[in-house]
Amino acid sequence: MPDLPVHLWYLITSLGGAGMTLPLAFAIALWLAIGYTWRMAAGWLLLLGAAIGVVTVTKLAFLGWGVGVRELDFTGLSGHAMLSTAVYPVALFLVLLRTPPPVRVLGVLLGLVAGMAVGLSRVVLSAHSPSEAITGCLVGALAALLFVRMAWNAEPKRLSALPVVASLVVLAVLTHGVHVPTQRWVTHIALKVSGHDRPYIRAKWKAARNVRPAAAPLSQTRNALAPARTFDL
Template sequence: MHDLPTHLWYSITSFGGAGLTLPLAIAIALWLALGYTWRMAAAWLVLLGAAIGVVTLTKLAFLGWGVGVRELDFTGLSGHAALSTAVYPVALFLLLLPARPAFRLGGVALGLVVGITVSFSRVVIDAHSPSEAITGCIVGAVTALMFVRWSWDAAPGRLSTVPVAVSLMMLTVGLHGVHLPTQRWVTHIALKVSGHERPFIRARWKASHNNRANAAPLSQTQNTLSAPVLPNERTERNV
């Protein structure tokens, strides 16, 4: 599986982008409100908002203050992993809500497989470390499973499966590959809140650990942490 062409891995990772998953999440909320209850729609948005908040806070902590775990190469949860493992299981659950429990359970499992595949792709294309992809995947999966558990016994709604399926499929096809500059937005917020002129960068952040081990002066370490990104450095990638 790891030997798939690079362009295919980039295509897979695009299924976790905010430009696709956020519109899908909003569409899910609208269908829940129209076909079931506004409480279900609100619960879904609150849970997803909490997951996005956790992802954002970890990224702000690193970009603004250098808070991370060097031993795990962790600089913040993967947003692609969290969003994909949250949205796709719930989308399939919504489609299969009128069906028998076994089909609903199968749909949720398939959605989780999609999210896990997207999470794995983030590691393959060197966009995130394994720890970041795994933790993002866990947060997204917990979000989806909490909503599914809460909504499992929902009364049959007024929705026909066909329009829901068509609308979600059209969004998926139409918005696949659409990019939102989420990392730029988070970086801008981190700098505003922290008061720093430059964000912390993974490579220099890891290198600073070696500098301290070699008893480098504090001023030198600080300069290393806040130095600008060089063109040939791997930067922290999209949410």
């Protein structure tokens, strides 16, 4: 495990927040629609949406019904790991589309490494277990690589790298640190759909096989419903 100061781990983990990655994802779709085709933009959004759906379903299943894998300490995919591993490879691929194939491959690999670094930060900061970070990275990488395979031979019509790079950098700077309370939203949906008054809590779920949601301390429930800066999704 890299021995980095805690504030650097928080900086790394912030790169996977929905407040930053989702605006970048929509900006990518916009550039794809402008410089290539609406079909490519729609394909990218569909792949990312499917990945987000997988993350959401696993989280709803645990928070609402306690569905998980105790042996792996798995309570749902890491959204930070998934989003960063999906968005950053595609962003670099878009920027490098006019470059030779080896350069594009290198860009995609760098994006995947960035996403894996975010996944590692989630484990270091105790936001997720290793199994949750790894599966999040795998789902995000799958979405990114499927899109790259689909768009590999795309011919840009009226798109140069400079405005794409400038817009993505400016957007990243403006949205860095923006908090989107995704965990609170998912928790509210899980309680509404399941009909339970309390979400399942990791610690009690790991301690016993027949944990009832109502047995969770109210203080833990409030913490689960309260906005968190870095531990959502």
